[in-house]
Amino acid sequence: MARSPSATSPSPEPKKPAYHHGDLRRALLDATVQLIEEQGLEAVSVREVARRTGVSPGAPFRHFPSRTALLTAVAEVAQERLVQAVEASLRNEDQVDPLLKFRAIGRGFLRWAFANPTHFQVISSRAVIEYERPSLRERNDGLRGTMHALLTQAAATGGLRPGEVSRHVLAGRALVYGLARMHIDGQFPSWGVDGANALDESIAILDQFIASISA
Amino acid sequence: MARSPSATSPSPEPKKPAYHHGDLRRALLDATVQLIEEQGLEAVSVREVARRTGVSPGAPFRHFPSRTALLTAVAEVAQERLVQAVEASLRNEDQVDPLLKFRAIGRGFLRWAFANPTHFQVISSRAVIEYERPSLRERNDGLRGTMHALLTQAAATGGLRPGEVSRHVLAGRALVYGLARMHIDGQFPSWGVDGANALDESIAILDQFIASISA
């Protein structure tokens, strides 16, 4: 299982530092993601990540002040991907009906969360993201603004049922968040939905919700 | 900090075992709940629980085979309380309209979850409840059946918007679950809702959802 990378380096010049070097930070991040994917969030230990990256137990602390900070960094990467997936889903919606665009956002969220359960778990596990990076904040606020604008537009053209627009927005968000969490918490089976159908069923539920708030 | 309980027992007969004795299991459960309430779920260690109960590090393992099993036991107690709170909320609803009864279930869920965030967190943290106790299963299924029956009744009397009843049920459940999780995950502030108003706002969102699915 153990390899000695120095066995095949005859040149005595600067050749020895082969891989633990330039971008240890990224290597640590990659190893963490892989470890989460293999064994789950709880299995992540700084020492194991260091081991997989081939560095000493203390090395990661040069790049992340704590285990939590390491996971926060992973969560930021994941959240960025989620937002991008949602934005892409919105762009790919060719309908102009604002409610259908709103639905495309929700569908994008659900698809990404179900396709990347471990990443979604990291994102939504509290106390892991403690300080909010402004860039992410901005992006998130942007998406929220888009959702609000879409429903406001729907309301203006008489396509939305009565009620506070911001509450409709939050209901939609809570609905998809709840569905995604129920999935990673393994709750669908006890609600009569086979795990394999969970995504399709969730999308159907979202669609029915959209239909419900349509005038 | 340390106490010696044997100092004040002159009788040589069965009097010495003063407190770590009869129901250590319950004492451990209580100490765990208290620890969670004080320091959060992550701070729970078997050793600390043992320390607080005044027993040796290995003692808890006579009653719970693992740390996870200990937390599972706590989760079961919490889930039982949640179900009871929801059932009480339903009983206290004096309206006969099935949709209002359905709403009372959701409100009961929200109120309990917001009033007992740490307990709710334990319940909804995956991999903590691994084996399902039949009694809880039954109760949960019972509640699900009640929700389904209420919406079926509403549909029969023409009070429900078109759509699959079971999907309306699941939407309602996912909505309140999502709202409760957003709360304990601290997400309301970034959605423009002050933490102090989170419960009232959540109830308002639920009410609006109920109104949306009303015919």
Added chain:
DNA sequence: ACCTGAACACCGTTCAAGT
């Protein structure tokens, strides 16, 4: 029958010392 206390193999984190 139930608990103690030592033991084992881990962990997060720090910090001098090395290159």
Added chain:
DNA sequence: ACCTGAACACCGTTCAAGT
């Protein structure tokens, strides 16, 4: 500037030995 490796104070879990 970045990493090593020893050290410290924890942890979950096991198990002989005590009562």
